[in-house]
Amino acid sequence: MRIPILKLHNYLLISIQTEIDDNTAIQFQEDLLSKIHQSGSSGVVIDLTSVEIIDSFIAKVLGDVVTMSDLMGAKVVLTGIQPAVAMTLIDLGIHLKNVPTALDLEQGLIKLHQELGE
Amino acid sequence: MGLQSCININKEWDIVGARQMGRDIAKKIGFGTVDQARIATAISELARNIYLYAETGQICFEVIDTINQKGISMIAVDSGPGIRDISQVMEDGYSTSGGLGAGLPGVKRLMDEFDIKSEEGKGTEVRSIKYVR
Numbered sequence: 493m494r495i496p497i498l499k500l501h502n503y504l505l506i507s508i509q510t511e512i513d514d515n516t517a518i519q520f521q522e523d524l525l526s527k528i529h530q531s532g533s534s535g536v537v538i539d540l541t542s543v544e545i546i547d548s549f550i551a552k553v554l555g556d557v558v559t560m561s562d563l564m565g566a567k568v569v570l571t572g573i574q575p576a577v578a579m580t581l582i583d584l585g586i587h588l589k590n591v592p593t594a595l596d597l598e599q600g601l602i603k604l605h606q607e608l609g610e
Numbered sequence: 611m612g613l614q615s616c617i618n619i620n621k622e623w624d625i626v627g628a629r630q631m632g633r634d635i636a637k638k639i640g641f642g643t644v645d646q647a648r649i650a651t652a653i654s655e656l657a658r659n660i661y662l663y664a665e666t667g668q669i670c671f672e673v674i675d676t677i678n679q680k681g682i683s684m685i686a687v688d689s690g691p692g693i694r695d696i697s698q699v700m701e702d703g704y705s706t707s708g709g710l711g712a713g714l715p716g717v718k719r720l721m722d723e724f725d726i727k728s729e730e731g732k733g734t735e736v737r738s739i740k741y742v743r
Contacts, residue, residue: 513626514658545629545647547654548712576647583648584655584716585702 495520497527503604504528504566505597507539517553524557528566535604536561539597541572551586558591567607569593571600616670619688625657628669635671636682640742649682649740652720655713656686656736662707664690664733674739681722681741689733696726 493516498505504527510516524536538554540546546554558568569592573581581588592607594600604610615635617628632653636646653669660667667688674681693699700718705711714736718724723739 511626511630514622544633545650545654547629547651547658548710548716549654549658551712552710574647576644579644580647580651580720583719584651584710584712585719586710586712586716 493519494523497524499527499531499533502532502534503601504531504533504536505539506537507542507597509542512543512550514549517550521553521557521560525560525564528561528564534566534608534610536566536568537571537597537600537604538568539571539600540577541574541596543577544574546573546577546581548584548586551581551584551588555588555591567592567604569600569603569607571595571597614670614672616668618666618668619657619660620666622661625654625661628657629653632669632671632682632684635673636740639673639675639680639682641682641740645740645742648720649684652717652738652740653684655717656684656738659713659734659736660686660688660690664688667733674741679741681739683737683739684721686736687733692730692732692734693726693728694730696728700726 495508561568571594594603617631629650633646633650636649669686672683674683698704699714702715703711721738721740725737728734
């Protein structure tokens with residue numbers, strides 16, 4: 493299973509709509525980094541509105557992909573984290589402190605504009 | 611105690627299967643969405659531990675339905691290498707697999723009751739319960 497990555501001007505948009513298993517998550521990490529490399533995108537929004545659970549593994553993969561993209565020079569914003577997901581992440585002791593987030597896709601794009609000074 | 615249903619964990623996709631099964635049961639019992647997510651996440655952590663460290667094992671769910679309490683009981687069992695120092699794996703941030711080390715201490719916080727037994731070379735058993743509030 494592959495998570496589709498859409499290009500919009502100099503941004504990449506991803507909406508995760510399926511239940512993510514570990515392999516899909518790792519595959520997505522690779523796909524996103526090569527897509528950033530290929531397209532030269534400066535910003536990425538990963539929308540998690542449809543994601544019902546994030547366990548410690550998925551959280552690590554997401555946190556890592558933000559750091560990896562940052563190393564490459566692209567800013568990533570996570571959007572649409574559900575209330576139940578936010579509550580379980582804190583129970584797990586995962587704070588994703590260095591990860592930029594926004595309420596929804598629209599706010600995420602605004603945040604990217606601001607961070608990239610465009 | 612009510613009906614028991616079990617799922618075998620022996621491939622990566624079974625982690626997803628187990629948490630979907632657990633979530634469905636939790637929904638039927640009457641848990642709200644936040645507790646459903648807590649239960650599914652706990653199952654995900656337990657199933658991944660089985661897959662990662664023991665390769666195969668089983669998670670069984672039981673519905674608790676008494677006059678006083680309703681809830682779900684989960685037992686995760688494997689006959690893997692076991693854990694030498696349980697207090698160490700219950701520390702936040704301790705991991706031997708490069709993970710976040712959030713798994714077992716996380717499960718303890720996500721659930722209402724938690725008990726772990728392990729013997730080196732024999733395996734591990736994690737029992738946990740969540741009650742409907």
